[in-house]
Amino acid sequence: MRITRLVCAHCGNVLTGLGLDKLFFCDNCGKGWALGDKGLESLDVQCRAPADSALPLPFWMVRATVHVLKRTVRNEFTATMLKFSSRYEEDVLKNKKKETGGSFEKRTLLFPAFPVNGLPGLGVNLSESINSLPRLIDLAEKLPDVCGGSISHNDASILARCVTVGQEAEKSDWLAEIEIVLSSVKSTLVILPCYQEVEKVSIADTGVLFFRRSVPFWDKIVDYHSSRT
Ligand SMILES: [Zn+2]
Numbered sequence: 001m002r003i004t005r006l007v008c009a010h011c012g013n014v015l016t017g018l019g020l021d022k023l024f025f026c027d028n029c030g031k032g033w034a035l036g037d038k039g040l041e042s043l044d045v046q047c048r049a050p051a052d053s054a055l056p057l058p059f060w061m062v063r064a065t066v067h068v069l070k071r072t073v074r075n076e077f078t079a080t081m082l083k084f085s086s087r088y089e090e091d092v093l094k095n096k097k098k099e100t101g102g103s104f105e106k107r108t109l110l111f112p113a114f115p116v117n118g119l120p121g122l123g124v125n126l127s128e129s130i131n132s133l134p135r136l137i138d139l140a141e142k143l144p145d146v147c148g149g150s151i152s153h154n155d156a157s158i159l160a161r162c163v164t165v166g167q168e169a170e171k172s173d174w175l176a177e178i179e180i181v182l183s184s185v186k187s188t189l190v191i192l193p194c195y196q197e198v199e200k201v202s203i204a205d206t207g208v209l210f211f212r213r214s215v216p217f218w219d220k221i222v223d224y225h226s227s228r229t
Contacts (some may be wrong), residue, residue: 045189
């Protein structure tokens with residue numbers, strides 16, 4: 001068993017969080033740390049939640065070049081279903097599909113760094129609101145105490161791909177098949193102020209909401225913050 005002392009390597013402040021947390025934000029100096037195989041590794045971090053925010057939560061912002069190698073859409077899907085019954089027959093449908101691909105573009109994706117049911121869909125909505133995030137907090141200001149970051153750096157890369165597929169599926173055509181690859185992936189931990197409503201939680205000023213019950217460790221996150229105020 002490996003024991004890692006959770007202390008900020010920059011300022012010596014003790015890092016706190018929940019039992020399963022892998023990501024830590026130093027509320028003294030503003031550095032970010034990820035718990036990896038070799039102990040704590042430095043993370044890029046953006047703090048956008050003020051110290052007095054009741055519920056500062058961790059998110060991943062992933063910048064990547066998205067290569068769409070192949071994208072197949074079906075034409076006339078509904079009409080085809082009626083004409084040829086619902087059984088999929090490749091030879092009948094051959095002329096009913098269109099294949100594109102070979103394109104690439106840079107995208108910035110934003111999604112929770114804590115488990116949420118339906119995370120890719122939430123990530124699609126959040127990524128659309130990426131330009132309405134609150135201002136960056138100056139690290140010389142007082143900083144918030146953050147917990148709940150349990151999605152590792154590696155898992156964030158995999159989830160970034162899921163969010164990208166979700167973005168493609170949201171387009172108004174009928175996506176049948178897609179092959180994508182992400183390259184030049186750069187991940188940043190972003191701390192955003194969130195607000196509890198009756199059943200839902202709203203994320204910063206984005207207008208994006210998720211259900212409290214869709215977060216497995218929601219009560220632990222809330223307990224952590226209420227015990228520290
Ligand atoms: Zn520190």
